[in-house]
């Protein structure tokens with residue numbers, strides 16, 4: 001499969017070259033989870049995963065396909081390009097598909113330890129792992145309404161924490177996503193109810209640091 005066409009922007013290449021994700025085009029399909037629905041227990045419960053992946057993520061896929069049917073001139077664009085569309089149904093659903101694909105792969109049952117290299121990068125950019133986690137959790141809790149918290153790499157190679165609203169993605173702002181936490185209520189409400197802070201704190205036990213490190217560059 002050819003990875004890049006001449007029409008792809010540098011921004012798209014930026015993530016795809018270092019990423020294991022393949023560029024996707026219409027028609028879109030829901031990827032299966034990289035683990036069983038109960039693999040993230042007890043931090044994220046099976047029922048939440050069934051609704052979140054099988055229903056919510058599927059709906060973004062279905063609605064993106066509908067938006068593509070209505071906009072055939074966009075059917076050859078890759079998903080990352082669609083996230084910058086001026087058409088809300090295209091932008092929002094493309095982001096919904098991309099963000100959830102990324103989120104599932106950013107987690108691993110039983111969690112993982114940072115390598116010494118990864119820890120050194122975190123220390124360099126945030127003083128300490130604890131300080132990084134405090135900033136990330138505060139950013140996740142502080143996102144008003146629905147959205148995402150991210151660890152990103154800026155164009156100078158530095159690491160930053162940011163949040164986006166709805167299904168917006170840091171790629172659209174020129175940042176490369178390394179790690180994402182979904183803070184839409186559908187991602188935690190069944191188990192954590194209104195306690196987003198408890199969800200954000202517990203979630204560290206699921207982070208796939210090997211993936212995060214593989215995306216840095």
Ligand code: MN
Nearest residue numbers: 056182184187
């Ligand atoms: Mn979600």
